[in-house]
């Protein structure tokens with residue numbers, strides 16, 4: 001814990017931690033010591049963790065990197081963080097992210113961008129987003145592991161950009177209670193770690209059946225670490241042809257081949273598969289996610305939480321709402337609230353939201369079909385490129401940024417588990433990763449495949 005606290009102090013330039021809790025960390029580390037001495041250590045006793053700002057931690061600022069939640073200190077603890085503390089983990093502080101987890105470069109944060117510890121010629125790179133602070137902190141050894149959330153890739157894409165492991169569990173595996181909501185049918189919390197084994201241990205501690213989350217799945221949580229054998233003999237791995245995009249860099253394609261070879265060498269069978277509706281995933285996601293976000297973010301009205309605008313003479317409640325939301329939400333969040341409100345409006349609901357829901361069902365059927373044909377897991381690239389420069393995306397063209405999510409959003413639409421693993425470096429020396437998708441609630445199997453790629 002002390003080593004991490006010093007490392008955090010020395011690495012301020014990464015802007016990974018946005019709120020430090022050293023007193024809490026030392027108290028928790030002491031309690032962990034006592035627990036070890038008493039001989040009742042649990043899975044994470046004494047392990048110092050960073051927590052993404054989107055998780056409510058009792059008494060600690062929890063703003064989802066938004067100005068609108070300025071001054072908000074939750075009265076309650078998210079189920080995930082409570083589970084981690086119960087397992088003995090130590091809280092180092094809150095980690096940077098995109099505002100309300102909307103973004104792929106950690107640039108929409110009210111705290112400014114987090115910085116990738118990997119560099120090329122002194123050029124500052126993004127650690128990805130939205131869990132950019134988590135990725136940067138784990139990659140720079142500021143904590144032993146971190147929590148992330150993944151609505152459309154926010155665990156896996158930053159993991160790929162920083163050379164770490166990121167796991168998005170099956171929807172419902174990890175409780176969403178106390179996690180500030182972005183898009184409720186897509187959001188899922190998961191671990192961001194240095195190794196696959198760490199991901200197994202962290203997932204076991206984070207996951208639980210939670211009556212406080214109506215979408216929490218009633219499946220017992222296995223001991224993922226003890227199930228980790230790396231034995232994938234006889235497994236059938238699908239290579240989805242629709243993920244081979246025109247103009248994809250040759251090195252991403254080469255990495256994908258290398259990953260398939262590693263799995264084959266471990267005794268798996270590699271099979272070409274088709275997921276024919278893949279190309280509709282990104283547009284469907286960018287209808288559904290903003291729709292749910294516009295509904296979830298309606299609660300930030302200047303009355304119940306955080307920031308409230310200063311009012312002028314004669315301003316009534318409508319002006320209070322308008323001014324508060326105009327000041328409190330950044331431009332990307334405002335854009336999504338507007339898109340979401342539009343696609344849910346009476347005149348356009350069928351044309352956009354309902355159609356996107358139907359497309360989502362078709363995408364789900366693609367996966368059901370390949371699993372019914374005996375495929376056990378699917379291998380694909382995590383991102384179409386390695387980490388890009390901070391500010392490299394043109395903010396007047398948000399679609400450019402959305403395209404970065406082309407390989408990740410599908411998984412959230414279908415609720416399946418996925419894991420991103422670092423597999424190689426590009427010619428500039430930056431990390432590149434592959435991801436694997438698995439069957440519902442078979443994270444244990446997925447971790448075994450990932451172990452082979454590590």
Ligand code: GLN
Pocket residue numbers: 101102103104129130149150151152153154155182289405
């Ligand atoms: N980049 C995607 C978005 O902006 C995904 C973000 C996430 O997974 N939270 O919506």
